[in-house]
Amino acid sequence: MKPIRIAIDGPASSGKSTVAKIIAKDLDLTYLDTGAMYRACALVALQKETVDTTVITEFIHKNPLKFGQGRVFLGLNDITKIIRSNDVTAKVSEVAAMPEIRDLMTAEQRRIAKDGNIIMDGRDIGTVVLPDAELKIFLVADVAERAERRYKENLEKGIPSDLDALRKDIAARDKYDSERQVAPLKKATDAIEVDTTGLPIEEVVSIIEKHIQAIELK
Numbered sequence: 001m002k003p004i005r006i007a008i009d010g011p012a013s014s015g016k017s018t019v020a021k022i023i024a025k026d027l028d029l030t031y032l033d034t035g036a037m038y039r040a041c042a043l044v045a046l047q048k049e050t051v052d053t054t055v056i057t058e059f060i061h062k063n064p065l066k067f068g069q070g071r072v073f074l075g076l077n078d079i080t081k082i083i084r085s086n087d088v089t090a091k092v093s094e095v096a097a098m099p100e101i102r103d104l105m106t107a108e109q110r111r112i113a114k115d116g117n118i119i120m121d122g123r124d125i126g127t128v129v130l131p132d133a134e135l136k137i138f139l140v141a142d143v144a145e146r147a148e149r150r151y152k153e154n155l156e157k158g159i160p161s162d163l164d165a166l167r168k169d170i171a172a173r174d175k176y177d178s179e180r181q182v183a184p185l186k187k188a189t190d191a192i193e194v195d196t197t198g199l200p201i202e203e204v205v206s207i208i209e210k211h212i213q214a215i216e217l218k
């Protein structure tokens with residue numbers, strides 16, 4: 001297989017991380033959840049009680065983000081679970097809109113992607129982080145269905161949830177992420193849009209894997 005870089009972008013809870021993880025396993029690719037990186041920055045902002053980007057970026061320089069076996073570490077701390085908390089979710093769009101935070105995360109994401117054979121999910125992978133990725137997918141889904149998916153995921157993870165509040169939160173986060181000045185959530189002109197509303201995960205995976213095979217055969 002030729003080294004390949006796959007960008008999976010789309011709004012909150014459109015199924016990006018679920019399908020990206022399955023494809024990474026099927027095809028032996030590195031998986032990078034870039035949302036987790038912004039969530040880690042939001043966690044630092046909450047813990048330090050500041051949105052001063054110098055404080056946040058210096059903390060991350062001293063306590064680098066690491067990924068392994070499905071876990072996320074900030075320095076020596078395993079932050080896998082806490083970055084999914086409601087507090088972090090409520091803070092993350094604000095922190096992810098800050099140019100200094102995005103510069104640091106984008107540089108780190110490009111460093112991780114430099115050898116290829118990677119699938120990354122986020123909002124700006126196809127537009128900003130890897131504009132020359134071999135394959136760009138933009139996943140979309142109806143907001144009510146996305147809220148239900150997140151609701152089920154939260155229950156499974158033991159995170160308290162309210163379906164109506166989730167629907168509003170997802171819509172608000174999409175609006176904020178799409179309207180920010182720097183690297184907004186946007187479909188790259190050369191991305192393939194896949195609407196996952198009503199589609200089982202296996203079918204979404206199969207659609208994307210067919211696109212990957214087509215690239216491999218070129």
Ligand code: DC
Pocket residue numbers: 012013034035036038039092093096097121122123124125173177
């Ligand atoms: O995918 P997620 O819900 O874990 O992402 C958390 C937040 O991070 C989301 O509100 C938008 C932001 N984000 C971003 O701005 N750019 C990315 N590449 C990934 C996530």
